[in-house]
Amino acid sequence: MTVTAAPASQERCSGLFPLFTLGAMPSRAVRGRLQVASLLVPLLIWTAVASFGLVDEKFLPSPQTVFRSLASMAESGILFQDIVASTGRVFGGFLLATLLAVPIGICMGVYPAICALCEPLIAMLRYMPAAAFIPLLIIYLGIGEEPKIALIFLGTIYFNILMVMDAVKFVPKELIETTLTLGGRSRQVLVQVVARYSLPSIIDTLRINIATSWNLVVVAELVAAEVGLGKRIQLAQRFFRTDQIFAELIVLGLIGFAIDMGFRLLLRLSCKWAV
Amino acid sequence: MELIVSNLSKRFGEKLILDRLSLSIESGEFISLVGSSGSGKSTILRLIAGLEHPSSGSISVDGTPVSGPGPDRGMVFQKYSLYPWLNAAANVAFGMRLQRMKPTEIRERTAYFLEVVGLSEAANKLPRELSGGMQQRVAIARALATNPSILLLDEPFGALDLQIRESMQDFLHKLWQRTGLTVLLITHDVEEALVLAQRVHVLAPNPGRIVRSLEVDLNKSDLDQLRLSSNFLALRRSLSRTMRELEPSLC
Ligand SMILES: Nc1ncnc2c1ncn2[C@@H]1O[C@H](COP(=O)(O)OP(=O)(O)OP(=O)(O)O)[C@@H](O)[C@H]1O
Numbered sequence A: 001m002t003v004t005a006a007p008a009s010q011e012r013c014s015g016l017f018p019l020f021t022l023g024a025m026p027s028r029a030v031r032g033r034l035q036v037a038s039l040l041v042p043l044l045i046w047t048a049v050a051s052f053g054l055v056d057e058k059f060l061p062s063p064q065t066v067f068r069s070l071a072s073m074a075e076s077g078i079l080f081q082d083i084v085a086s087t088g089r090v091f092g093g094f095l096l097a098t099l100l101a102v103p104i105g106i107c108m109g110v111y112p113a114i115c116a117l118c119e120p121l122i123a124m125l126r127y128m129p130a131a132a133f134i135p136l137l138i139i140y141l142g143i144g145e146e147p148k149i150a151l152i153f154l155g156t157i158y159f160n161i162l163m164v165m166d167a168v169k170f171v172p173k174e175l176i177e178t179t180l181t182l183g184g185r186s187r188q189v190l191v192q193v194v195a196r197y198s199l200p201s202i203i204d205t206l207r208i209n210i211a212t213s214w215n216l217v218v219v220a221e222l223v224a225a226e227v228g229l230g231k232r233i234q235l236a237q238r239f240f241r242t243d244q245i246f247a248e249l250i251v252l253g254l255i256g257f258a259i260d261m262g263f264r265l266l267l268r269l270s271c272k273w274a275v
Numbered sequence B: 001m002e003l004i005v006s007n008l009s010k011r012f013g014e015k016l017i018l019d020r021l022s023l024s025i026e027s028g029e030f031i032s033l034v035g036s037s038g039s040g041k042s043t044i045l046r047l048i049a050g051l052e053h054p055s056s057g058s059i060s061v062d063g064t065p066v067s068g069p070g071p072d073r074g075m076v077f078q079k080y081s082l083y084p085w086l087n088a089a090a091n092v093a094f095g096m097r098l099q100r101m102k103p104t105e106i107r108e109r110t111a112y113f114l115e116v117v118g119l120s121e122a123a124n125k126l127p128r129e130l131s132g133g134m135q136q137r138v139a140i141a142r143a144l145a146t147n148p149s150i151l152l153l154d155e156p157f158g159a160l161d162l163q164i165r166e167s168m169q170d171f172l173h174k175l176w177q178r179t180g181l182t183v184l185l186i187t188h189d190v191e192e193a194l195v196l197a198q199r200v201h202v203l204a205p206n207p208g209r210i211v212r213s214l215e216v217d218l219n220k221s222d223l224d225q226l227r228l229s230s231n232f233l234a235l236r237r238s239l240s241r242t243m244r245e246l247e248p249s250l251c
């Protein structure tokens, strides 16, 4: 019985099952097709639902309508203006948060005393939702660019610090000590060994956390803004332009995706040894 | 150069790890410390390297007390010791860069020490492309490149296969003969200590202290023959017995 069962079960595996065998790696071509399907299938479903009129056009515009309104916004220059405004805020706030978080995180990871001094405070601040600071930021900074950048800064710095700190704790002790016995001073150890060793994890941390700032910029723009992708969504709602809302959402997704790919590329170029 | 360790004690918290340990090493000597796991071997080396501070007692190199790590005492760990983002040559050059030697001098010395450890061919390889034995040779070359007066080795071959370990022992023996280095080697492998060192100290655990010291007066012109010679085997048996007697009885 068992002898005849073995080939049968092997045969069953030759269909779809190999894709779901733990530890098995489908070929590049197969993976590529699956990745295309991941975007294509939802798009087809959307097209089908819209063209059979299953949902009111007011609520779910067809892909063609969305594309047309995207094109018209691009043509009028509004889209470009919005993209520049929103990404500018994201990069401003996130850059500030990164410039501060990386050195603080490294020092906390390396010096237990600094960690003990800062970690409780940061761990608590981290659980205060950044959006809850908006009223305060408006009182302090008005309704210009500053409160938006400050919101993104507040919403990302604590996570950046804690994740950089964790990355630094993975630097092998031997590597730090070897550097000391080679005559390295503290500064050289921190910059040339600790920071360098954790660079791949730091880049990955930034890649993950910039998604938060992408969320927060829309929140900030919904509250008060002249331009920006979030602002445009709010205006579209007022005129019941769901097609514009969809178009803006897709743009938000695409830019986020591009940023993610950018970080991956950066990782691959700057840390060949780790990928 | 002369390293003198006298009445060195070390506590971690309440626990006494090393108890009034003394030893000295003359220039050009090859000394080995053997002891079972947890006997405090690494702690001794870390104290000499300046990575830990003694609880009492003193360590001096050429009459100057050790107060912290420095390039006069080169250290090689068992593993994780190469910079993974740098190729072999850049790893060897790293210590010299830290000390801001002249670039031409760094280049020359890097090439020289890669040649000494037999890795000129592998200069451009990243650590992950090197075998474990090659990685340790790069680590040794890097420690030598800053011109230390003593080389501290903490079970440098402990993570390697038996065969590679023997060829690394041959390598280290030749290196020592060729360069006249001063070496302090730590190992739990009695054979390794006997093959390489001129003097072997046996460390007893709880607390760590030297219970036996032994001069190794053997002909070391051919290590393969040495490993099989009856004198060597007798010494080895005797040392192994000492080590076994130190272990808490298991039955
Ligand atoms: N930083 C530390 N804090 C507390 N205890 C420590 C510390 N470092 C070492 N010890 C203790 O000191 C003892 C000796 O440690 P050491 O690493 O020197 O032993 P070893 O002989 O090198 O052992 P192995 O062969 O396993 O490397 C061990 O019991 C260890 O737990």
Ligand SMILES: [Mg+2]
Residues within 6 Å of the ligand: B041, B042, B043, B154
């Ligand atoms: Mg040890």
